[in-house]
Amino acid sequence: MRRRVVSLWFPRLPSERVGRTQPIDAPFALIQHQGNSDRIYCLNAQAEQMGLQRGMGFSDARAFCPSLRSCPADPEADRYFLRILARWAGRYCPWVGLDGADGLVLNIAGSAHLFGGEAAMLGDMRLRMARAGITVRIGLGDTRGAAWGLAHFDRTMAEEGATPEQITSLPVAALRLEEKTVVALQRLGVQQIADLIALPRATVTRRFGKEVLHRLDQAVGELPEDISPLRPPAHYGVRMTLPEPIGLSADVMAGTERLLEQLCSKLKKDEKGARVLQLTLRRVDQASQQVELRLARPLRDAARILPLFERGVGQVDAGYGIDQLRLEAIGVEPLPVQQMNHVGNQNKDRLDDLITRIGTRIGLENVQRFLPADSHIPEHSFIIAPAAYSTPEGPWLAQRPRPLHLFPPEAIAGIGKRPPERFRWRRMSFATGKATGPERIAPEWWLADENWSSGLRDYWKVDTKQGRRLWLFYTPQKPGWFVQGEFA
Amino acid sequence: MTTSFFQNFPLRTGRTHEICLPNAQSFAFALGGYLGGAVLWICEDWIAGHINPIGFSSYMDPQNLLRVKTKDQTDGLAVAEEALRSGVVNLVVIELHQPLSFTAGRRLQLAAQAGESTGLCIIPEGQGNNAAETRWRCAPVFDQQDSTLQRWEITKNKSGTLAAWDVRWDAQTCRIIVVSKATQ
Numbered sequence: 307m308r309r310r311v312v313s314l315w316f317p318r319l320p321s322e323r324v325g326r327t328q329p330i331d332a333p334f335a336l337i338q339h340q341g342n343s344d345r346i347y348c349l350n351a352q353a354e355q356m357g358l359q360r361g362m363g364f365s366d367a368r369a370f371c372p373s374l375r376s377c378p379a380d381p382e383a384d385r386y387f388l389r390i391l392a393r394w395a396g397r398y399c400p401w402v403g404l405d406g407a408d409g410l411v412l413n414i415a416g417s418a419h420l421f422g423g424e425a426a427m428l429g430d431m432r433l434r435m436a437r438a439g440i441t442v443r444i445g446l447g448d449t450r451g452a453a454w455g456l457a458h459f460d461r462t463m464a465e466e467g468a469t470p471e472q473i474t475s476l477p478v479a480a481l482r483l484e485e486k487t488v489v490a491l492q493r494l495g496v497q498q499i500a501d502l503i504a505l506p507r508a509t510v511t512r513r514f515g516k517e518v519l520h521r522l523d524q525a526v527g528e529l530p531e532d533i534s535p536l537r538p539p540a541h542y543g544v545r546m547t548l549p550e551p552i553g554l555s556a557d558v559m560a561g562t563e564r565l566l567e568q569l570c571s572k573l574k575k576d577e578k579g580a581r582v583l584q585l586t587l588r589r590v591d592q593a594s595q596q597v598e599l600r601l602a603r604p605l606r607d608a609a610r611i612l613p614l615f616e617r618g619v620g621q622v623d624a625g626y627g628i629d630q631l632r633l634e635a636i637g638v639e640p641l642p643v644q645q646m647n648h649v650g651n652q653n654k655d656r657l658d659d660l661i662t663r664i665g666t667r668i669g670l671e672n673v674q675r676f677l678p679a680d681s682h683i684p685e686h687s688f689i690i691a692p693a694a695y696s697t698p699e700g701p702w703l704a705q706r707p708r709p710l711h712l713f714p715p716e717a718i719a720g721i722g723k724r725p726p727e728r729f730r731w732r733r734m735s736f737a738t739g740k741a742t743g744p745e746r747i748a749p750e751w752w753l754a755d756e757n758w759s760s761g762l763r764d765y766w767k768v769d770t771k772q773g774r775r776l777w778l779f780y781t782p783q784k785p786g787w788f789v790q791g792e793f794a
Numbered sequence: 795m796t797t798s799f800f801q802n803f804p805l806r807t808g809r810t811h812e813i814c815l816p817n818a819q820s821f822a823f824a825l826g827g828y829l830g831g832a833v834l835w836i837c838e839d840w841i842a843g844h845i846n847p848i849g850f851s852s853y854m855d856p857q858n859l860l861r862v863k864t865k866d867q868t869d870g871l872a873v874a875e876e877a878l879r880s881g882v883v884n885l886v887v888i889e890l891h892q893p894l895s896f897t898a899g900r901r902l903q904l905a906a907q908a909g910e911s912t913g914l915c916i917i918p919e920g921q922g923n924n925a926a927e928t929r930w931r932c933a934p935v936f937d938q939q940d941s942t943l944q945r946w947e948i949t950k951n952k953s954g955t956l957a958a959w960d961v962r963w964d965a966q967t968c969r970i971i972v973v974s975k976a977t978q
Contacts, residue, residue, distance in 0.1 A: 656882040657832060663880075664862060664873050672839070672863045676847040676856045688847045693860050702851035710819050710850050713843030739936045769941050773934040774816060791846065794820035794934070794942060794963060 313453035320348035336379040347379040451525030455480030474500035542635035551627025565633040566608040579604025579641030588630035602661035602694040709791030720787035736770040809927035810913030823853035831884035839863040881909030899925030
């Protein structure tokens with residue numbers, strides 16, 4: 307069967323993606339940092355009218371066009387957006403592939419008649435893209451190369467069967483060649499594809515390598531070229547419909563166990579582990595309740611996951627009964643198979659399970675651990691991270707004595723550079739017995755921290771005669787005394 | 795009869811104990827260092843101050859400590875019970891700000907017994923609970939030479955007598971040194 311290929315080219319995809327979230331009615335450009343300077347990555351039609359172009363330096367562009375609005379480029383988001391468009395294009399045919407970073411390629415053979423012919427289908431594509439605010443250029447040809455060339459070099463449509471003739475009038479750049487090759491061909495006077503066809507094949511290959519003729523043959527259909535459609539995203543969901551409604555939590559747990567076994571074998575096959583699981587229980591009155599389980603570690607061991615569901619299932623209101631259970635792994639992470647060993651890590655597994663159980667009650671991000679950080683500022687010398695998403699790190703070294711307990715600085719009355727002889731703190735009076743210091747700590751000027759706006763700090767460890775050992779500091783640039791911590 | 799310090803410390807496992815301010819934290823870290831293994835530290839999220847891992851690294855390894863922030867004391871007690879019962883962590887420390895009912899104290903006690911782990915409640919002075927196995931009071935003592943000197947005393951003991959000791963912390967060996975037995 308003959309192939310009919312549609313090539314969609316989105317010349318302004320990145321800037322239009324941003325424009326969809328925040329409508330912009332002014333010259334607008336996306337900026338990317340390339341080789342030590344900010345350059346224009348993509349720009350909208352108004353900016354192009356002002357004479358700006360891609361790859362231009364951002365400061366030059368601003369000089370040309372002072373009203374230029376800009377935004378940092380995000381190629382990752384653009385790729386994601388293109389995949390969304392590929393998914394949308396699935397409404398025309400099942401055979402949709404990505405074409406570079408800003409194009410799609412569709413094989414519409416056999417599906418065009420569903421839309422009333424090829425012309426009607428392309429019209430529908432244009433209409434929908436215009437409604438979505440995305441500029442699109444469309445080429446239709448017998449081969450992928452022809453469709454690409456027609457899309458990029460502004461021919462609306464190649465008549466069916468006329469592809470080789472249509473193609474010959476296109477410039478050689480429409481053959482998807484490297485910039486260097488195109489320039490070399492143009493220097494030799496080869497402007498159009500027809501000129502290239504007229505040349506003896508042997509000489510072209512000797513001069514430019516195999517690439518040029520390979521692309522030419524692909525464009526005219528002498529050589530085949532594949533369109534690889536996107537692989538459908540893996541789905542980790544299983545469900546069970548029951549002939550009679552159930553209501554006991556033991557029954558629901560038994561059902562969940564069966565679903566978990568299916569799901570875990572699926573996860574095991576793909577070497578994945580579930581991070582977030584959602585159990586949806588549909589009742590006979592069509593209402594549904596959800597039990598979400600967030601795990602402290604990716605898991606695919608049904609026997610370990612099942613007890614963690616107990617608390618959530620216990621809280622479900624079964625009403626007149628539950629007749630459908632659906633279990634889905636929403637968050638999935640890679641979990642490679644591991645060599646079993648005799649040492650085992652039983653205790654670590656149990657600790658992770660405990661974190662999960664605590665997390666289902668109070669939220670997984672509230673179980674935290676300390677990680678060392680490289681800073682001499684006392685309150686920045688460690689990071690607090692959720693335990694489920696971090697691993698313990700060390701070593702912990704105390705270069706100088708540090709208090710066990712840190713709190714936001716509390717002002718006390720005092721003057722002078724040495725700690726006050728007597729002071730009141732938290733409605734208690736203290737007399738200084740022994741003072742060790744000062745240890746001067748300067749703020750990190752490269753980070754703006756409001757708490758350190760008072761400048762340098764001279765820290766003193768003060769042993770009071772009442773017993774308590776406090777960590778005081780004095781700010782010489784803005785005189786004042788504060789208590790920030792307490793020692794053992 | 796003289797009571798030896800090391801008959802009472804480290805605290806009896808499978809029980810919950812209480813410790814009063816002001817130096818409750820150093821007691822808890824010293825205990826965590828003695829017991830080894832994982833330590834769970836439960837506190838409420840509205841408290842402004844927090845424990846400093848650099849500070850307590852001379853008592854115990856901060857890698858072993860997990861901190862849990864709860865929205866209120868009820869959640870904190872539920873987490874403590876769960877952790878004690880699981881037996882995975884050797885020590886569960888919970889900072890309490892309101893007095894505990896006898897039922898709640900007893901539940902913690904039973905959970906600790908089931909999981910064979912130790913519970914430690916940090917309580918404000920005078921808010922002790924009858925279910926606790928021992929209650930300690932821990933206060934720093936001023937000393938010109940030594941800045942780790944503390945006075946630890948047992949103010950309640952279900953299976954022994956009351957006593958008091960002056961102790962200091964040896965950071966090199968991570969051990970407690972009993973200076974001398976203080977008179978009652």
